[in-house]
Amino acid sequence: MAKLRFGVIGWGYWGPKIARNLDSLPQASVAMVADLDERRLAPIHAHQPWIHTTTDVEELLHSDVDAVVVATPVKTHYRLAKEALLCGKHVLVEKPLTASVAEAEELVALAKEMNCVLMVGHTFEYSPAVNELRKLVQAGELGRIYCVETERLNLGLFRNDINVIWDLAPHDVSILLYLFGQLPEQVKVQAHAHLQANIHDIAHIDLGFADGMTSHIHVSWLHPCKVRRVTIIGDARMVVYDDTNPAEMIKVYNKGADVHADPVVSYRYGAITIPHIDWIEPLRLECEDFVNSILKGTSPRASGEVGVAVVRVLEAAQEALRQQAASMSVSVS
Incomplete structure (x- = not known):
């Protein structure tokens, strides 16, 4: 069976950690990374040249990856996750899901409409x-x-x-x-x-x-x-x-x-x-849950609905x- 191809948006603190754990799973591979700062992408060129890098987020969102990890500042979560879902991608968003309940609820509804997995990085x-x-x-x-x-x-x-x-x-x-x-x-x-x-x-x-x-x-x-x-x-x-x-x-x-x-x-x-x-x-178990949810069509433990509840508080x-x-x-x- 072909591996699921993942794209990672944001190569700051969490992006590399999530990518490392995804790459350790037999059913997954990181195929593409996007970050606005070219300097952050340089180590990938040097040590993982098989991963395509770009400073253009749109290129990643409209690529052939199966799923997208959003590891960017909170204020960008809603926009990036929404566009990824509209492109038919499964999405893992770092916590918190969004900056408002209204945005979070919209993403949950959109994920259901697009038949995509929406998961939040509530690692604990x-x-x-x-x-x-x-x-x-x-x-x-x-x-x-x-x-x-x-x-x-x-x-x-x-x-x-x-x-x-x-x-x-x-x-x-x-x-x-x-x-x-x-x-x-x-x-x-x-x-x-x-x-x-x-x-x-x-x-x-x-x-x-x-x-x-x-x-x-x-x-x-x-x-x-x-x-x-x-x-x-x-x-x-x-x-x-x-x-x-x-x-x-x-x-x-x-x-x-x-x-x-x-x-x-x-x-x-x-x-x-x-x-x-x-x-x-825990991050490995989180990534396993994301991958298994995509493959089996099930809801992950840290689902979009869980993300909405956290944002509500x-x-x-x-x-x-x-x-x-x-x-x-x-x-x-």
Whole structure:
């Protein structure tokens, strides 16, 4: 069977990583790369001369590739993905899918009309560690979930086209939606722009869910340490997922507290369990899902509909900022 031919638009941070993983799959090959900066394409000429390169995106979109990867700034996602779908290409768009819910919904509808796969690069849905978390949640091992705290912090990388919410929070929002399968009912935001006017570099996002669960998302480009952590507090157990600690990525704590008449509060201190995780690069699993969805005509895990849901939460957070309402709740629906 002939390999699926892929075109990659954008050869910055994610483009080469996605291309490497696609090329590692037996059913796929990267045939073409487009980027506006010729200097970025020079290494491809030197080391992968069989890949056709161009600074003309239209050339790639109207070529004979089967599928297109859009790894460009967020503001270009809608236009490029729409044109690719209209050309009959299957499309993988880096997160977030678009800069608005209206644009995202239009792409989903267009993909269905064109009978094309539309997928979003929510890579953490393919992380073996996140899937271990999901098993714990779905099996009820943590009990009733009180709250989830996520932290995604580092010094940089600063952007001048989007704020930290649209840059980093898509990861945590997608993880939450994947783990719990529900949209929040309310969103509250506090955010600050310290280094660039009107581009927030630190943000705190509070989400409220129908079942009483709450979540706090902390994202920052202005932090001395790299932190990638998710903490889930349940009434039976608590779990910490630390993406920066590959040896002990998940720790399950048999800890908790109960309120009684006498004594008023009793505390439980049990064992700490570190489950074994068979690690596979999440981006490879993401690319496998994209390829298999094209070949089998199925919907990928990180589908366009998932992308719409994530953008819905981000747009609600952005609306709270627009209204300068740090303490105001904005409905997601």
